[in-house]
Amino acid sequence: MxxxxxxxxxxxxxxxxxxxxxxxxxxxxxxxxxxxxxxxxxxxxxxxxxxxxxxxxxxxxxxxxxxSDDRPMSSMLTIRSIHDEITQRGHQHSCQVIQLAEVKACHQMSIWMSVTEGDSLYHSQIVHFENGKAIQFEDRFVNPLLAPAYLQQNFLTITPNQYLNKVAPLTEADHVIEAMLPAMDVAQKLDIAVSQPCLKISRRTFSAQGVVSYAQLYHPGHRYRLGGHLDF
Amino acid sequence: MxxxxxxxxxxxxxxxxxxxxxxxxxxxxxxxxxxxxxxxxxxxxxxxxxxxxxxxxxxxxxxxxxxSDDRPMSSMLTIRSIHDEITQRGHQHSCQVIQLAEVKACHQMSIWMSVTEGDSLYHSQIVHFENGKAIQFEDRFVNPLLAPAYLQQNFLTITPNQYLNKVAPLTEADHVIEAMLPAMDVAQKLDIAVSQPCLKISRRTFSAQGVVSYAQLYHPGHRYRLGGHLDF
DNA sequence: TGTATGTACTTGTATATACAAGTTGTTTGA
DNA sequence: TCAAACAACTTGTATATACAAGTACATACA
Missing domain, CATH: 1.10.10.10 (Winged helix-like DNA-binding domain superfamily/Winged helix DNA-binding domain)
Known part of the structure; x- marks a missing residue:
């Protein structure tokens, strides 16, 4: 109601x-x-x-x-699977699953994902490669209620994004883009120096039932850019 | 009251x-x-x-x-004046004009702005401050044919963006976002270390008559983020 | 010990009411 | 005729109240 x-x-x-x-x-x-x-x-x-x-x-x-007047405002970031993005460039996509587990929501995460502190969350860490070079480290938390079979997926054949979009179609998303220096573990996973700047995208995706997923996507600054086009 | x-x-x-x-x-x-x-x-x-x-x-x-996390966010879906963005947060905007001159288009710039190499271009460099802290270094080239009075503007009272939007209303824009380490002169203008990552936005804006302006906007990574919201 | 329940808190929704303030058009009066 | 005053609308601010819904914690009970 x-x-x-x-x-x-x-x-x-x-x-x-x-x-x-x-x-x-x-x-x-x-x-x-x-x-x-x-x-x-x-x-x-x-x-x-x-x-x-x-x-x-x-x-x-x-x-x-x-x-008010029409604001066509095409979104500059369509949410696409990193796999599609890479193959569309004619390159080869591969990835490596580092972690896939059930965890308890910490305070910060519980607020971001609108769950109760201590609730179960699924957590995955995946590194994506383009032609063998690391291009994205994906650190993602998922609401188990909206994607119960998340842990059973084989992420070598379907990306988290593709899977989530299938079981809980996206209705909304918000994201924040920032430039930062990577933490040591992130740098290691991306195979870059800790002094190499990263482009970080923090994104929450919503389906009709609520927050589906909170993902932090780290990209090596010298290997990745975001582009977009606006019409008025 | x-x-x-x-x-x-x-x-x-x-x-x-x-x-x-x-x-x-x-x-x-x-x-x-x-x-x-x-x-x-x-x-x-x-x-x-x-x-x-x-x-x-x-x-x-x-x-x-x-x-919530207090770093400023700007909507990535709309092109807004940095002045509006800052004052809307209730903060004080100021700026410093470093350069304002007529230059000849180099090869690269002639391609980006669709002019002939050697043609006249207006060039401005402005640092924008939020509450006294540098938040954007704006390096901009302008097509003189579409904004002939550009050099006569007082950019302490009107931002380049506001002025350009007045004389040649925007119809389109494309931009690229990347994370990078600043060149020495950029770092100096933003008052940050050369090891501090920057968020760089390269943006071309179009009016009905063609390319109006090519701007490179550098932001200190730890003071600036881009935010956006998508609906499907 | 473990589970249920109750209680006290939080934010979320909804109503009824009052007056302030801005705009527009009509009516009144000099 | 012209201008001031008024009436009738609009949105803006503010209060007091009620109950619903979600969370956290203590307490009672089996």
């Missing part, structure tokens, strides 16, 4: 999606939504406020709330 | 800024804030909710609200 403010959000989004409301059009005022949906003004307000925060709507005091 | 929920937000931000609360620390619960500031729970809640939306705090039902 969805929260009522979520239902109102969906109703508005559907109308925009269907073209019933176009950019610049006025959406019902808080009071109109209050009557239409039989909720209090604060609930209607919450729906509008969140849509404004998400960039879908714009509002001005005294005037009203409106559908 | 600031709204009370804004005052509470500021109070919390100041404590984080001052180091009284560090990443992972617990912030007062809604009820504690209610007593401490003499406001209703909904008002305290609004302060926390907005800080969560801004990525400053994280919260879990039944557990509490915590300070």
């Amino acid at each position: 969805l929260a009522r403010y979520s239902q109102i959000k969906l109703a508005i989004l559907e109308q925009i999606e269907a073209g019933d409301m176009r950019p610049g059009d006025r959406v019902p005022s808080e009071n109109q939504l209050t009557e239409e949906f039989g909720v209090s003004r604060m609930t209607a307000r919450r729906a509008l406020t969140e849509l404004v925060d998400e960039g879908i709507l714009m509002r001005s005091q005294g005037i009203g709330t409106f559908v | 600031l709204a009370r929920y804004s005052q509470i937000k500021l109070a919390i931000l100041e404590q984080i800024e001052a180091g009284d609360m560090r990443p992972g620390d617990r912030v007062p619960s809604e009820n504690q804030l209610t007593e401490e500031f003499g406001v209703s729970r909904m008002t305290a809640r609004r302060a926390l909710t907005e800080l969560v939306d801004e990525g400053i705090l994280m919260r879990s039902q039944g557990i509490g609200t915590f300070v």
Whole structure:
């Protein structure tokens, strides 16, 4: 059962999606939504406020709330399997599983993955190679409830990403990209010096049921770049 | 007169800024804030909710609200002025113009900017500061035909990005992100050691008339991260 | 000892209400 | 005619309240 403010959000989004409301059009005022949906003004307000925060709507005091302009905003990072990425370049992909085990969630991890501290998590560490050279060290935690057979997978034939996308299709993701010096063990796994900068991507992926996985991906700075293209 | 929920937000931000609360620390619960500031729970809640939306705090039902990792994040999906990015975090932006001149296009640059080798280009070098700390070294080449008054701008009041977007609205962009060690002169401008990794973004921006600008943006790895969110 | 239960906390959702503040159009009055 | 005042709308801020849902810990019980 969805929260009522979520239902109102969906109703508005559907109308925009269907073209019933176009950019610049006025959406019902808080009071109109209050009557239409039989909720209090604060609930209607919450729906509008969140849509404004998400960039879908714009509002001005005294005037009203409106559908904002279309922002096509193609995402610059599509989430692709490292395997596809490498083979698409015509190169050979191989990988080595370093660890595959069940662990207990520490405090930090429990917050990131929205589980209780001490809950079971699956943990995998895999190094990916492109033409024999290490190109990614993947340190990943997985929610066992959403991917119960994770530990039984043969990651030499299917990447974690591919598997997770199969059992719990992605609906959302957020990620952070940073430049850093690798810890000693990371440097060793990537076969680089500790003074070689790394590109690190920390990514949480969501399915409809919640956080599926938290992955930290380390790439040797001199062997890997991220590219993207934006249209406006 | 600031709204009370804004005052509470500021109070919390100041404590984080001052180091009284560090990443992972617990912030007062809604009820504690209610007593401490003499406001209703909904008002305290609004302060926390907005800080969560801004990525400053994280919260879990039944557990509490915590300070999240405090390094600045910028959305990687949109091209924004570094000035907006910094002021939106409530921080102070300043910058220093190192160079502003007309140069001849070298071979490499002529290809990147789709001009003839030897053609005139405008070249600027600017260091941007967040609360006095260098956060971006911007090395930019501009097509004079599309932004003829570029050299006359006062970049202390308008960033190159803002100006270019005004005279030649962006239609497209592509960029490459990489981790690297800074050259000596870059390290010096960012006031970091040459052994400190940098996040480098190389970006070409297009308007309807063609390539407007080619920029190389260097950020200290330990002071800057790129963040993004994807929906499917 | 181990398990269930209760309690006290946390955040999440929802309502009803009040007044402030900004905008627009109409009406009133000089 | 023109300008001030007003009314009717909008969103913005703030309170008091209630219950739901998730977590943690102590306590009671078998």
